[in-house]
Amino acid sequence: MDAKLKVKGMHCKSCEQILKEDLAEIAGISNVFADSGIGLVSFKAEAQEAVKKAKEAIKKNGYSVE
Amino acid sequence: MAKEQYIFKTQNLVCNSCEGLIRRAIAKASGGNAALEGVDFTRQELSIMCEPQQVSQLAREISQAGYPVRETINRTVQAAKIDAAKSQVQVQNKPETTEPSLVKAPGKNSSNSDNELEDIGRVLAVAGGLLNGNPEFASERELMEMALLSFGLIALTTWMLFVIAFDSSPKLLEKFGFFIALDALASVASMSTIYHFKLFRREWSCMSGMMIGMTIGMGTGFLFGALVGATNGMFMGSLVGMTIGMPVGAWAGRCCGIMGVMEGLMAGLMAGTMGAMLSVMMLDDHLHEFLAILWAASIGILSALSFMMYKEAGSLKKEHFDVSFFEFFMASLIPFLVIFAIMVFGPRSGVL
Numbered sequence: 001m002d003a004k005l006k007v008k009g010m011h012c013k014s015c016e017q018i019l020k021e022d023l024a025e026i027a028g029i030s031n032v033f034a035d036s037g038i039g040l041v042s043f044k045a046e047a048q049e050a051v052k053k054a055k056e057a058i059k060k061n062g063y064s065v066e
Numbered sequence: 067m068a069k070e071q072y073i074f075k076t077q078n079l080v081c082n083s084c085e086g087l088i089r090r091a092i093a094k095a096s097g098g099n100a101a102l103e104g105v106d107f108t109r110q111e112l113s114i115m116c117e118p119q120q121v122s123q124l125a126r127e128i129s130q131a132g133y134p135v136r137e138t139i140n141r142t143v144q145a146a147k148i149d150a151a152k153s154q155v156q157v158q159n160k161p162e163t164t165e166p167s168l169v170k171a172p173g174k175n176s177s178n179s180d181n182e183l184e185d186i187g188r189v190l191a192v193a194g195g196l197l198n199g200n201p202e203f204a205s206e207r208e209l210m211e212m213a214l215l216s217f218g219l220i221a222l223t224t225w226m227l228f229v230i231a232f233d234s235s236p237k238l239l240e241k242f243g244f245f246i247a248l249d250a251l252a253s254v255a256s257m258s259t260i261y262h263f264k265l266f267r268r269e270w271s272c273m274s275g276m277m278i279g280m281t282i283g284m285g286t287g288f289l290f291g292a293l294v295g296a297t298n299g300m301f302m303g304s305l306v307g308m309t310i311g312m313p314v315g316a317w318a319g320r321c322c323g324i325m326g327v328m329e330g331l332m333a334g335l336m337a338g339t340m341g342a343m344l345s346v347m348m349l350d351d352h353l354h355e356f357l358a359i360l361w362a363a364s365i366g367i368l369s370a371l372s373f374m375m376y377k378e379a380g381s382l383k384k385e386h387f388d389v390s391f392f393e394f395f396m397a398s399l400i401p402f403l404v405i406f407a408i409m410v411f412g413p414r415s416g417v418l
Binding site: 010011012013014015017018021061062 | 078080081082083084086087090131132
């Protein structure tokens with residue numbers, strides 16, 4: 001499934017990069033895309049469990065997920 | 067190999083995420099061995115603790131992470147160089163105004179010299195200034211005059227005692243005359259140094275305080291221990307030497323705490339016993355000559371201590387010189403009379 005998350009707190013390319021790296025390490029997640037300008041993180045997830053883990057990873061980095 | 071602190075000058079540092087990325091880059095490049103200590107977003111600098119051989123690899127990884135490294139500086143080596151340079155500057159720029167003028171060799175600006183002849187010249191210059199009435203040494207000169215006058219008055223007091231109390235006994239003069247003179251000298255010389263120290267009213271460095279405690283304890287212990295040892299034997303001499311040397315040394319050394327107190331106590335103990343022992347050992351071997359040499363050496367050392375205090379603290383301030391002649395004279399007379407009484411009337415060891 002395709003997942004699109006509204007993320008608040010991203011400032012720059014670094015924020016994008018850090019989230020990309022963290023989400024790419026989660027099993028079942030691929031094609032991660034992050035855009036700090038519009039506050040969007042999107043990816044392909046094999047199961048809802050992977051989406052849940054992605055949200056946790058985003059929050060762990062200090063960002064909020066809507 | 068030991069880790070050192072490096073500053074990596076970089077760019078594109080914006081937020082905490084940048085710090086997070088850089089930490090990961092460092093961990094990847096060093097295997098967790100290097101550590102990011104701090105990030106300066108204003109200066110665009112990273113402070114990293116790492117081994118020298120890791121620097122280039124770390125610079126590559128950080129650059130690949132999106133933060134090009136322009137320059138790396140070894141802060142550990144730089145800090146050491148700065149400290150060394152600072153020390154050198156302090157030695158060179160030591161303000162001359164804080165140094166007493168006569169401590170410098172005549173005609174030279176430097177106050178530090180490895181030339182022993184110049185050191186002797188400085189001492190002679192100070193002594194000359196003292197004797198010639200240099201205004202810099204007004205208080206010291208007044209103290210010296212008090213000492214000389216006290217010695218004269220003690221001599222007068224002794225003569226009066228000799229005539230009135232001892233009926234001009236020639237035996238007394240023959241047996242104790244020499245030692246009574248030494249007693250007067252020891253009392254006045256000790257009080258001169260003690261008052262010179264007392265009138266400074268300043269906080270001494272630990273090293274100076276220890277030296278003061280040790281020298282005063284040793285000087286007084288040695289002089290009075292040797293004196294009473296010569297007239298009353300080793301036991302009385304040691305007792306008197308220790309009783310005087312130890313508390314006086316501890317009092318003088320307390321200016322720098324327990325270390326100074328211990329120095330004074332130990333010096334008084336050693337000198338008090340050693341002085342008595344030497345006198346008894348030399349009873350049949352040029353005792354008078356030895357005591358004359360010992361007095362000259364001890365008074366020389368006490369004078370050197372005064373010079374040391376002057377070198378460290380400058381000359382005595384006029385406003386601190388609040389000792390009257392009467393006080394100084396009595397402070398010299400009382401120990402003189404006590405030792406006089408012990409010498410003449412005190413118990414003696416079997417050896418005497």
